[in-house]
Amino acid sequence: MLTVIVFLPLVAAAALALVRVSDRTARWAWVAATVADLALVTALCVGYETPADGGLAYEVQARWIPSVNSSYHVGVDGLSLPLVALTAIVFCACAVYSLREDRRPRQLAALFLALQATCLGLFVAQDLILFFLFFDLSIVGMYAAIAGWGHGEQRGRSALQFFLYTFLGSLALLLGFIGLYLAADPHTFDIPELVAAAPLADSPVAGGFVLAALLVGLAIKTPTVPFHTWLPPAHTDASAIGSAVLAAVLLKMGTYGFVRIAMPAMPDAWQGAAWIVLAVGVVSVLYGALVALAQTDLKRMIAYTSINHMGYVLVAVGAAGLVGSGTAARELAVTGAVTQMVSHGLLTGALFLLAGVLHQRTGSYAMGEYGGLARPAPVLAGLFAVAAFGSLGIPALSGFVAEFQVFAGSIGATAWAAIALPGILLTAALFLRALQRVFTGETRGRSVGFADVRAVQAGPVIGLLLLSLAVGVAPWPLLDVITPATSLVVELVSR
Amino acid sequence: MAPLALLPEISLLAGAVVALLAGSFLPQRRQWVARLVAVAALLTAGIAAALALGDPARTVFGAFVVDTPTGITRLVVVASTLLVIGLGVEELAGQVRESETYALLLLGSLGAVVLAATDDLLVLAVGFLLSSIPLYALVGLGRSARAAEAALKTYLLGALSGILLLLGCSVLFGMAGSTAYAGLATGLAGAPEAPVAVGAVGVLGGLLFKAGGVPLHFWVPDATQGAGTAAAAFLTTVPKIGALVAMIRLVDVLPGSLPWPLLLGLLAALTMTLGNLAALGQTDARRLLGWSTVSQVGYLLMPVAVVGATDAAVPALLTYLAGYAVTNLTAFAVLAGDPRTTALTDSRGLARRRPGQAAALVISLLSLVGTPPTAVFLGKLTVFTAAWDGGLAWLVVVAAVNTVISLAYYLRWLVPALSREGRPAHDGDEDDEREPDDRPWARGAAATGAVGVLAVGLGAGAVTALVAGATLG
Numbered sequence: 001m002l003t004v005i006v007f008l009p010l011v012a013a014a015a016l017a018l019v020r021v022s023d024r025t026a027r028w029a030w031v032a033a034t035v036a037d038l039a040l041v042t043a044l045c046v047g048y049e050t051p052a053d054g055g056l057a058y059e060v061q062a063r064w065i066p067s068v069n070s071s072y073h074v075g076v077d078g079l080s081l082p083l084v085a086l087t088a089i090v091f092c093a094c095a096v097y098s099l100r101e102d103r104r105p106r107q108l109a110a111l112f113l114a115l116q117a118t119c120l121g122l123f124v125a126q127d128l129i130l131f132f133l134f135f136d137l138s139i140v141g142m143y144a145a146i147a148g149w150g151h152g153e154q155r156g157r158s159a160l161q162f163f164l165y166t167f168l169g170s171l172a173l174l175l176g177f178i179g180l181y182l183a184a185d186p187h188t189f190d191i192p193e194l195v196a197a198a199p200l201a202d203s204p205v206a207g208g209f210v211l212a213a214l215l216v217g218l219a220i221k222t223p224t225v226p227f228h229t230w231l232p233p234a235h236t237d238a239s240a241i242g243s244a245v246l247a248a249v250l251l252k253m254g255t256y257g258f259v260r261i262a263m264p265a266m267p268d269a270w271q272g273a274a275w276i277v278l279a280v281g282v283v284s285v286l287y288g289a290l291v292a293l294a295q296t297d298l299k300r301m302i303a304y305t306s307i308n309h310m311g312y313v314l315v316a317v318g319a320a321g322l323v324g325s326g327t328a329a330r331e332l333a334v335t336g337a338v339t340q341m342v343s344h345g346l347l348t349g350a351l352f353l354l355a356g357v358l359h360q361r362t363g364s365y366a367m368g369e370y371g372g373l374a375r376p377a378p379v380l381a382g383l384f385a386v387a388a389f390g391s392l393g394i395p396a397l398s399g400f401v402a403e404f405q406v407f408a409g410s411i412g413a414t415a416w417a418a419i420a421l422p423g424i425l426l427t428a429a430l431f432l433r434a435l436q437r438v439f440t441g442e443t444r445g446r447s448v449g450f451a452d453v454r455a456v457q458a459g460p461v462i463g464l465l466l467l468s469l470a471v472g473v474a475p476w477p478l479l480d481v482i483t484p485a486t487s488l489v490v491e492l493v494s495r
Numbered sequence: 496m497a498p499l500a501l502l503p504e505i506s507l508l509a510g511a512v513v514a515l516l517a518g519s520f521l522p523q524r525r526q527w528v529a530r531l532v533a534v535a536a537l538l539t540a541g542i543a544a545a546l547a548l549g550d551p552a553r554t555v556f557g558a559f560v561v562d563t564p565t566g567i568t569r570l571v572v573v574a575s576t577l578l579v580i581g582l583g584v585e586e587l588a589g590q591v592r593e594s595e596t597y598a599l600l601l602l603g604s605l606g607a608v609v610l611a612a613t614d615d616l617l618v619l620a621v622g623f624l625l626s627s628i629p630l631y632a633l634v635g636l637g638r639s640a641r642a643a644e645a646a647l648k649t650y651l652l653g654a655l656s657g658i659l660l661l662l663g664c665s666v667l668f669g670m671a672g673s674t675a676y677a678g679l680a681t682g683l684a685g686a687p688e689a690p691v692a693v694g695a696v697g698v699l700g701g702l703l704f705k706a707g708g709v710p711l712h713f714w715v716p717d718a719t720q721g722a723g724t725a726a727a728a729f730l731t732t733v734p735k736i737g738a739l740v741a742m743i744r745l746v747d748v749l750p751g752s753l754p755w756p757l758l759l760g761l762l763a764a765l766t767m768t769l770g771n772l773a774a775l776g777q778t779d780a781r782r783l784l785g786w787s788t789v790s791q792v793g794y795l796l797m798p799v800a801v802v803g804a805t806d807a808a809v810p811a812l813l814t815y816l817a818g819y820a821v822t823n824l825t826a827f828a829v830l831a832g833d834p835r836t837t838a839l840t841d842s843r844g845l846a847r848r849r850p851g852q853a854a855a856l857v858i859s860l861l862s863l864v865g866t867p868p869t870a871v872f873l874g875k876l877t878v879f880t881a882a883w884d885g886g887l888a889w890l891v892v893v894a895a896v897n898t899v900i901s902l903a904y905y906l907r908w909l910v911p912a913l914s915r916e917g918r919p920a921h922d923g924d925e926d927d928e929r930e931p932d933d934r935p936w937a938r939g940a941a942a943t944g945a946v947g948v949l950a951v952g953l954g955a956g957a958v959t960a961l962v963a964g965a966t967l968g
Contacts, residue, residue: 064956065955067960133867137868167901171895175891
């Protein structure tokens with residue numbers, strides 16, 4: 001089942017890359033493939049039952065490289081299933097959004113389907129080498145997406161910067177993986193086996209270095225301060241769907257790595273580093289928000305809010321390592337972190353798709369060049385307002401559920417986490433200011449004669465926002481899936 | 496029965512002789528017969544090597560080891576030479592020295608296998624000469640001024656390192672009283688350190704020239720740029736295989752009185768760093784590949800450094816060698832399929848003109864970087880693991896940083912190849928919007944190589960199972 005979900009987009013991508021179909025056929029084939037994959041994921045979610053004793057659902061293991069104990073091992077649990085679903089949803093939204101795309105749509109569809117396969121593969125991988133394989137391939141795919149379909153003079157440079165940065169991170173990650181492999185007895189790359197063994201528990205020095213390698217690798221991908229510098233240029237020069245996928249799915253690979261690998265497999269080292277993670281999280285929250293506040297470019301602003309939102313996740317996972325504080329609070333924090341990954345994916349994906357409409361119409365993201373856009377484009381304004389409010393954490397949307405849990409849990413674990421609270425205020429300020437500058441007031445500048453968002457562009461955004469609303473109003477189906485897995489993570493990290 | 500164990504070597508030698516003789520009698524337009532002879536000899540050697548692969552390790556004539564490392568070396572060398580002939584069909588066909596080229600390629604392959612399989616210093620010296628002398632001729636066959644200069648440079652450096660190797664051999668013989676490795680291991684145990692160091696450094700220096708490692712690497716970029724494409728592909732791949740397996744065999748028997756792991760680790764770090772930094776500034780595709788091959792030798796030296804400390808060293812070296820060989824040859828095959836490409840910018844628009852070739856280029860360059868699921872990624876994974884396990888964790892970090900640097904220049908080639916603009920106009924070929932001379936064989940070799948790169952990467956289980964437990968006989 002999982003194998004089909006991962007490789008269906010890849011097969012479709014290969015078919016589209018090899019067969020010269022018309023642009024129209026290619027676009028619809030892309031939508032069909034993503035919808036089929038989404039249907040399979042939906043079936044997966046419906047049939048999902050929390051596996052007992054921290055096991056995996058839909059587990060498959062096949063021989064791959066037996067001599068280094070690496071296998072094709074896939075499976076999902078409460079940590080990965082929400083992200084698998086998020087990936088399928090976001091890629092489906094991007095496919096529908098691109099029904100009007102006229103820049104080499106066949107190649108674009110093939111590229112994004114391949115990228116979808118690598119993202120899905122990463123979230124279901126239960127083997128470090130398999131994880132690394134998809135991690136690295138996602139970098140290659142995203143590089144092509146930015147360099148091939150981005151806009152702006154600098155896109156080649158931004159793409160190169162993105163590649164170099166994240167590739168450096170992936171190599172640090174590889175070093176960490178090799179360290180874990182060598183420390184385990186017998187040597188293995190299998191994640192559940194490594195989690196069960198916690199191999200570096202008795203060697204604090206080696207454990208420190210290995211965790212440092214993992215942290216750097218994952219932090220670059222997340223990204224957190226001070227490894228975030230690749231993110232704004234990559235977003236600025238990527239196309240709308242490129243940005244949406246980058247922010248909504250690819251950034252989650254880093255934070256997912258924390259809860260899947262670093263925390264449970266290296267509990268002692270994580271406990272030692274918990275304060276550092278927490279501090280980096282707090283700085284990311286505040287710094288991301290402050291820099292976003294200073295932006296005049298709408299897309300860059302959204303990019304910086306990603307750093308802020310991913311900072312919340314770091315605050316939560318850092319707090320979870322503070323053994324000695326209450327277990328319930330730390331479980332709540334980690335649950336909030338996973339919820340935040342989903343919520344950020346839905347809302348930021350929607351924001352980037354909407355920002356793409358601005359660029360498509362006028363070629364500019366500069367907030368100063370717009371004004372009163374709500375009059376000519378009321379639907380766009382309404383959708384943007386909903387996404388922005390969700391992103392700043394208004395109740396009834398998913399962001400609130402996530403951030404509430406993150407803060408309630410983290411502050412429960414340590415009062416120091418409260419330093420990150422002003423981040424919420426700053427985010428509110430910057431989103432309201434952006435709404436005000438672009439959409440309210442007298443219609444002027446590039447807003448004059450602006451055509452409202454098309455149905456094919458509004459549809460996917462509405463879908464993402466409805467899901468965010470569903471999570472915000474009735475979070476329990478999602479939380480029921482996540483909570484057993486997060487309490488297991490907290491239990492493992494407290495060893 | 497002993498000679499039968501050498502069937503692969505015998506068929507290479509016989510093939511070389513027959514190809515040479517056939518070449519002298521055949522008219523110019525029938526020289527393809529010599530090509531068939533060469534291919535048949537290689538296929539025979541390959542099949543014989545494959546059949547012998549499962550046999551228990553043994554020594555033939557007291558100096559030639561037939562074990563798993565030898566078996567893998569034979570297979571990789573034979574496959575590489577076949578790919579070289581495949582990518583060179585159009586380039587070599589009809590040349591004045593066509594059949595001689597095949598004979599030289601076969602002799603060079605034989606030399607590489609002999610180097611890799613010997614455990615006696617005297618045979619090592621023979622193998623060195625056997626694999627070096629054909630190279631000088633291959634480099635010079637191009638008959639351009641650049642080729643002549645490259646051949647001379649290679650020859651001078653080769654002669655110097657040959658003398659170094661022979662000097663080292665005689666010093667080691669003097670200290671140990673034996674030229675066989677088994678005798679070296681016992682004879683050198685109590686010997687004074689200084690002469691042992693001089694002797695070992697001399698022999699290793701000679702082999703470093705063959706491998707193209709720092710500080711005897713100067714000939715590599717010049718020869719790669721000056722020689723013909725097929726010759727360049729051969730000389731950056733096949734001699735390396737022999738030299739590195741020979742090095743790991745020798746280092747394995749050196750006494751532990753000197754810090755060989757540290758010394759070789761430093762050499763590895765220097766080689767990969769220097770190769771990478773020099774490659775950064777290159778604008779010529781062949782020269783870039785020449786420097787890239789220098790940097791790859793750095794990674795290949797990592798398992799050599801830790802051979803005494805971990806069982807994973809020999810399998811890791813063999814995995815990396817196989818992965819590197821197929822990847823490097825694929826990159827050269829893409830160049831051979833588009834003979835007008837010299838500067839990196841000449842690849843511009845390759846994706847539009849020839850999507851298949853562009854795909855092969857992407858796969859080979861990403862493999863050289865070490866992106867999964869390609870062949871060199873598997874090599875890097877095993878090599879890094881072995882080096883770390885052998886106590887050289889710092890070297891693994893250096894290698895990882897180097898990998899990021901290498902990304903910068905490989906991408907500098909990929910970007911123009913994938914861009915949609917046409918190639919820049921050259922002087923004198925304004926009418927070249929029509930397709931240039933078609934080279935189906937070279938393009939076929941590139942496609943085969945690309946499939947091989949992915950097959951080694953994805954079929955990692957089979958590859959590692961083949962080399963697993965490979966120890967030095």
